[in-house]
Amino acid sequence: AIERTLSIVKPDAVAKNVIGKIYQRFEDAGLKIVAARMVHLSAREAGQFYAVHKDRPFFSELVEFMTSGPVMIQVLEGEGAIAKNRELMGATDPKKAAPGTIRADFADSIDANAVHGSDAPETAAVEVAFFFPGMNIYSR
Numbered sequence: 001a002i003e004r005t006l007s008i009v010k011p012d013a014v015a016k017n018v019i020g021k022i023y024q025r026f027e028d029a030g031l032k033i034v035a036a037r038m039v040h041l042s043a044r045e046a047g048q049f050y051a052v053h054k055d056r057p058f059f060s061e062l063v064e065f066m067t068s069g070p071v072m073i074q075v076l077e078g079e080g081a082i083a084k085n086r087e088l089m090g091a092t093d094p095k096k097a098a099p100g101t102i103r104a105d106f107a108d109s110i111d112a113n114a115v116h117g118s119d120a121p122e123t124a125a126v127e128v129a130f131f132f133p134g135m136n137i138y139s140r
């Protein structure tokens with residue numbers, strides 16, 4: 001099925017100037033960028049976005065990292081977009097990410113791991129709506 005997923009190029013990858021290289025991978029895999037914006041998240045926004053992780057030990061570091069610089073946020077659309085994006089990203093921990101994946105090639109640590117991608121249809125819907133009202137998504 002044609003799906004939409006939320007993707008974030010995190011502060012480490014924005015600082016490394018590899019937004020374009022990461023976008024190229026999405027496009028080469030048949031994923032279409034149907035919405036995008038650059039944002040320097042506030043702690044409140046990052047905390048709300050990652051609310052599911054608020055009781056995890058890494059939560060405060062996660063929020064600190066995600067607010068350390070601007071991020072590039074996009075909606076990717078295509079056949080099986082959620083799983084396809086997760087394949088392109090590789091494992092959360094770049095040390096475990098398969099060769100050739102975005103995290104293997106651009107990430108430095110489990111916090112500075114270059115990209116975020118929604119993990120399931122339910123979270124994708126919530127995450128897309130968090131950053132993009134429907135009128136700002138340009139599907140076909």
Ligand code: CMP
Pocket residue numbers: 053058062092110111112113115116117
């Ligand atoms: P992301 O897909 O953006 O979702 C939550 C983020 O928390 C994750 O990527 C990692 O960057 C970060 N994180 C830090 N430590 C951990 C951990 N032990 N397990 C999962 N995620 C972690």
